[in-house]
Amino acid sequence: MNLIEDLRWRGLIHQTTDEAELGKLLAKEPQTIYIGFDPTASSLHVGHLMQVMMLRRFQRAGHRPIALVGGATGMIGDPSGKSEERNLLSAEQLQANVEGVGKQMQQFLDFDGDSGAKLLNNFDWMKGYSYLEFLRDVGKNFPVGAMMGKESVRSRLESEAGLSYTEFSYMLLQAYDFVHLCREHDCRIQAGGSDQWGNITAGIDLGRRMLGKPLFGLTAPLLTTSDGRKMGKTEKGAVWLDPDRTSPYEFYQYWINVEDADVMRCIAYLTEIERDEYDSLGEQTAADPGRRAAQKRLASYMTRLVHGEEGITSAERATRILFGGEIEKATDAQLSQIFADVPSSEADRKSLSGEGLWIIDALQTAGLVSSGSEARRSIKEGSVYLNNRRVSDMNHRLSEADLASETVMVLRRGKRKYALLRFRS
Structure with a gap:
């Protein structure tokens, strides 16, 4: 199965500019493809995985991926799919985000060797551009009518929030990224989520005007649930x-x-x-x-x-x-995550010294029983567990050896009624 066929059966092709010609191009020789990631946080999230895996699929099929982290475009924010303007990030926060996202990309893509993936930052080629130079070199090749026809622009202009000139300019920056990557890295394919269609086609048009080269675009569906909500x-x-x-x-x-x-x-x-x-x-x-x-x-x-x-x-x-699996060698943090919705009570750590804390008292402190007689009856019935191990001795005394982690014991009554007992100094 070739790459396009694989993407098709997986449902990963939402739109292409020319699928037949794209298929021929991919079959002819290895190609370079890029996807942009705005560094709005220092970590990627589940929603980004669609595009990360798209780059990975192309690389496994013999092509070279470019993961473009938007240090420049991130200063503005993409209006696509947004109902209002984003808050602008500081230069320091943006740089931290770029570094964090770049590091994570290395988990998924192979960056080694001459044919390895590339991790680029569009700030590296935009930082030297003056405003006038950008208008002269790029802006004159960008028809406003075409921009106004893009859904991402039109929907915001018609919304209550409107669209600032800053965000209006975002499309020019992303379009120029495609031109730069084609010129410097022979990149002829841009992919992205379906909300990026307007930006991608703008880049293709700009490439035709500035370079006289045919470029290609490919979008995947957004990762949503069956009722249309965003996943992740x-x-x-x-x-x-x-x-x-x-x-x-x-x-x-x-x-x-x-x-x-x-x-x-x-x-x-x-x-x-x-x-x-x-x-x-x-x-x-x-x-x-x-x-x-x-x-x-x-x-x-x-x-x-x-x-x-x-x-x-x-x-x-x-x-x-x-x-119900036995608990051993856990940490406080792990138990807090596992039992995030479980009631938690505190006890003095000194109570674990000497004779130790009576299991009957521990069950009452944890709120699993309302009385000593109820605790005894539960132990007799075999429904009391300490760290998911059944307690059969109603005279059992708890010591530090019974801690499941640094400070926590996990008590259970019946199949699903849990409580955490935290011992503080």
Whole structure:
């Protein structure tokens, strides 16, 4: 299966400027393709993965990807798909974001060798341009009528927020990026999300006017749920690729909880799973949705891709803990993430010294029982667990040896009623 056919069956082609000619170009010899990433934060998030994986697919097919981090365009902000103007970032914050995003790109693309991927920053070629020079060299080749016809511009002009001249100029900057990359790196293909169609076609038109060369554009659908909502967000906010912002466990849980209506599309869009396995997962999901075979495969694949073997091992272990697996060698942070919605109580760490804290008292302190008699009855029934190990001795005394992490013990009554007991000095 050639690259275009692979993208087509995965549903990754939303628009192309000339698919037949693009296919011929890709089949003829290795090509260079670029996708731009505005550094609005120091980390990529799940929404960026569609485009990161697009570059990766092209590279695996023998082509050279350019990941363009918009140090210049990020100073303005892309109005495409936005209902109001973005807040402008400081130069220091932008530079930190550029460095963070650039570092993450190296997880997904091979930058080694003469044919390796390139990581570029458009600030490097825009910083030397004066305003007058840019207007003379680029602006004169950019018809305003064509800009006004772009949906990204027209929708904002018609909105209550309107469109500033600053954001209006964004399209010129992105279009010139395409011209520069074609001139300096022989890049003839730009890809992006479907909301970038206007910017991409503007670059193609500018390339024709300034270079006299045919350029090509390709967009993919946005990553949305079956009811049209953007994916990659939770109640806590965006699902980040940075483990300090979204832990491997939280990342894994996001994917394993994807709805049945969305999971197969996510697998097609975001993974490199082959067609045979994809079809098998689809059949398993249709026959027995409760097994969540597709969700488990998606969660495992994405967590390993983003966080490596250590990340997937940690995430799967945390998931086992949540569903009753024995707890050992955990950290306070891990237990806080796993049991984020579980009630937490505090006790004096000194109570673990000497004779230790009686399990009956611990259950009452944690709020799992209302009385000592209820605690005794629960232990007798075999429904009390300490760090997911059953407690059968109602005279058991808790010591520091019973801590599941630095300061936390996990108590459970019955199958799902958890409580954390934190011991503070």
